[in-house]
Amino acid sequence: MEIIKPGTTIDFLGKRRTFVTASFALVLLILVLIPLRVNLGVDFAGGTEIEVKFHRAVEVEKLRGQVAEAGFGGASVQQIGSADENAFLIRVGQVSVLSDEDLERYREAFARELSSYGFVGLSFNPSTGDLLDLRTEREVPEAELLRAARAAGLPLTQRGEPVRNLTRAGQPAYQFVIQGLSDKVSEALQAEFGQDVEVRRVEFVGPQVGKQLRNRGIMAVLLAMVGIVLYVLFRFDVRFAPGTLVGLVHDVVITTGYWVVTGREFNLTSIAVLLTVVGYSVNDKVVVFDRVREVAARRKGMSLYDTINTAVNETLSRTIVTGLTTVIALLGFLVFARGSIFDFSAAMILGILAGTYSSIFVAGPIALVVDRWVQKRETERKVHESKTAQA
Template identity: 35%
Template sequence: MQFVKPDINVDFVGKRKAAAIFSLVLILVGLISLMVKGGPNYGIDFAGGTLVQVKFEDKASAGDIKDALEELDLGGVVVQQFGDEANEFLIRAQNTSGELKGISQGISGALEKSYGDGKVEMRRTEMVGPQVGKDLRAKGMMALVYAMIGILIYITMRFEFRFAVGAIIALVHDVLITLGVFSLFGKEIDLPIIAAFLAIIGYSLNDTIIVYDRIRENMGKHGREGFTAVVNRSINETLSRTILTSGTTMLVVLALFVLGGGVIHNFAFALLVGVVVGTYSSIFVASPLLIFWEERRSQKAETTAA
């Protein structure tokens, strides 16, 4: 099944400079947002603290809930609406002292005091110590680094080192833009989001490998056309597959995002951004980087010969 004509010839590589500027702008906007906000908005997994998910029978507001918890020594408290229901909230507190059961009972008692007995349902309580959160954050980062190193070695063995460098830069590009989007929208970074980043890396890499494999194949068949023409031909030849794969993946991720509920909302959002950016990078980042590498190598060879 094909959505594009087999003989299509879109000049993708001719737009590589505009694409590079567009990517740099997106990355810079994300990095500026991170600097302004003092870094990523870490969730309970990485920042440490106590998280409580509560549901009220009657209408409630974040401000009223915060006022009801003032009598408790919870440190900094953040209350935000959770999910699609107006009467369900997440309460995040910095304080992790005491037992989980005691904190849960304390919050439940303070809320029932304000809203009435039996009017508050404690749906979930989690606690992570600051040191554990710090360790989880470090391990999450190392997971991403190890994945990148493994990919670099694998692609170098299967293709060439220049292919591996292009793929790694494209993957870093995808993660940075997704991280920037999370910062812009004020979304939290926790363990499920690290899993989403790893999934984005795998998805983007798969798309890039398909294009790279076609480039290697066409270098033997159409090498006389020049490397730039071969890269552009390869992107066009794999375009139908790229559209099909990305389209079907987007449908599934979109369903998760819309219907999955609050618990996996951020995870699905990360995948949604990652699929779009990963598809873009396999065409406009990973492949054009090979052309840049080839041009630099040719210039060095000409300089040496002169």
């Protein structure tokens, strides 16, 4: 399919300064806004995410007020799915409601109630949610554990097993599941809306785990770009690698601009989008640079300026068709999907457009700049060697 007629000679590099300057200005603006505008999800920031569904229409502001009355004033409440689904996502920036004072009080009570069983310690890890770990010297019957928990005033969960036996290799160990943050939010909502509310899903990520996920996500994107640049370096020419790298950085930053502008949640799905955009973008650039190599071999003596222009013109139809085909496939998700799938589709479309643009207006001009720099250095080296020989 030929959208662009064969023999088209558009001087893409003629306006390279305008396009490159505008691109770099936009990239710089997004980089400045990323720390201020990107809304990190539970995957990266840590906290608790609760998905609830109502069997009748509920206003977002009313729901936000109920969550605030439960003691979580900084919670984020977002409607997901279509309006008639009445489904909401509640994000709270913590994973536990247990304080250090509460833990110390429970520790003293258990030491007193289980002294005959050789109480060793009661510990709590805030990154794993509302779970209390108990260790004793001798095994404790479950009935005694429940009695001690009631005497200590421990608010055990009403869902599932409140006590877990983790004894291994003869070392008594137990875990109490207490009423946590999600229970507190659920109770507040049920008190207001009764049986009209249903808790669909509860997920929590500790702050340290969130930080690790964020760092590994960033590292995955960086390693992908470095690996691609090394491939271009060995497959083509050293002059093309910097253009590929700058183009990939451009595409990743522009795609990240979707979350900067919309304020939508940036999570692990977002990292998947960025990695996909990197793969798509490099495919476009490899096609262009491969055609540059073919044109250079076919037309000996042609300048790199004209070679790049010719290669871009010859691959322009393919670049546009490939981009449009992928965008059309994503439009279905954009129209009918909600939540993370909608974000994936919208950001991917932006990334595809950015990748197509950078393959034409960014990668080539950077390769041209590098080529002229290399030629200048080579000329200086030859002049220096000539002067040295004469001396």
